[in-house]
Amino acid sequence: QSVLTQPPSVSGAPGQTVTISCTGSSTNIGARYGVHWYQQLPGSAPKLLIYSNTNRPSGVPDRFSGSKSGTSGSLVITGLQAEDDGVYYCQSYDPSLTDSVFGGGTKLTVL
Amino acid sequence: EVQLLESGGGLVQPGGSLRLSCAASGLSLSTNAMSWVRQAPGKGPEWVSVIATNGYSTYYADSAKGRFTISRDTSKNTLYLQMNSLRAEDTAVYYCAKFLEWPNYYFEYWGQGTLVTVSS
Numbered sequence: 001q002s003v004l005t006q007p008p009s010v011s012g013a014p015g016q017t018v019t020i021s022c023t024g025s026s027t028n029i030g031a032r033y034g035v036h037w038y039q040q041l042p043g044s045a046p047k048l049l050i051y052s053n054t055n056r057p058s059g060v061p062d063r064f065s066g067s068k069s070g071t072s073g074s075l076v077i078t079g080l081q082a083e084d085d086g087v088y089y090c091q092s093y094d095p096s097l098t099d100s101v102f103g104g105g106t107k108l109t110v111l
Numbered sequence: 112e113v114q115l116l117e118s119g120g121g122l123v124q125p126g127g128s129l130r131l132s133c134a135a136s137g138l139s140l141s142t143n144a145m146s147w148v149r150q151a152p153g154k155g156p157e158w159v160s161v162i163a164t165n166g167y168s169t170y171y172a173d174s175a176k177g178r179f180t181i182s183r184d185t186s187k188n189t190l191y192l193q194m195n196s197l198r199a200e201d202t203a204v205y206y207c208a209k210f211l212e213w214p215n216y217y218f219e220y221w222g223q224g225t226l227v228t229v230s231s
Contacts, residue, residue: 002155036217038156045206045221046156052215089155093216099170100146100158100216 003028004090004103011109012080020106022073022090028101033093035073037066040105041086049088050075077108085110113137113220115207120225127197127229133190133207133222141166141185146210147192148218149203149227157203160192161210174200197229 005023012018022035029035035053038046048057050066053073065076073090090103119131131147147159160181161170169181180193190207204226208218 033216034214038218045223046150046218047221048217048219051211051217051219057219091156091217099161099172100218102156102158105155 002104003094003097003101004092006090006103006106008104009107009109011111013111014080014082016080017076017078018080018108020075020088020108022075022103024071024073024092026071027096028092028094029068029073030071035066035068036091037075038089038091039086040089046089080110082110084108113209115209115220115222117205117207117222117225120205120227122228122230123197124231125198125229128193128195129197129227131192131194131205131225131227135188135190138209138220139185140183140188140190144210144212145183145190146208146218147181147205148208148221149205150224151200151203156206159205162190163212194227199229201227202229203227
């Protein structure tokens with residue numbers, strides 16, 4: 001049972017838009033700690049996709065965007081492409097638990 | 112370009128020990144916090160340990176406390192994780208990652224990982 005809750009799977013056709021949610025609590029996301037997102041493609045290490053709720057590292061396409069509200073965060077992917085197929089994890093900080101905490105991951109399938 | 116290269120994984124019996132290494136290039140361990148994050152087969156990532164920029168402050172997940180020790184050698188620009196009293200549930204791919212401290216708390220760069228298998 002992960003501290004942060006994500007839907008197990010989402011899917012969409014090429015060109016469509018999908019949203020992945022990440023629900024936390026008052027001790028992590030709701031306590032004003034940032035929500036961060038990672039993309040893990042098959043056979044690869046996780047890669048930082050969005051940091052501190054809304055920021056994209058250099059090189060990440062602007063098709064990826066993030067937001068945060070209350071105790072939840074969201075990752076939106078527009079203009080889906082085949083290479084987006086993979087698993088997406090959210091992460092935050094929770095000093096009441098084991099510090100950095102991750103969601104269980106959402107498998108994105110591009111149809 | 113930042114590169115993190117882990118090594119030292121392998122098959123070890125329950126109760127055994129292993130030391131993981133992470134050679135860094137493109138960033139200096141003396142001016143960055145670093146961490147170990149593991150991922151069990153089919154599971155999400157799990158934070159294991161952090162060593163702060165100052166090199167003295169270290170933090171551990173409950174699952175690692177008392178058994179794992181994180182350290183660094185700035186002359187070699189290498190991060191280590193000494194793992195003792197290994198259990199089957201420690202089986203995972205172990206990644207080293209550059210960690211952004213307060214107020215950010217996220218993992219900016221990741222290595223490719225090294226697999227640790229604890230089994231008799």
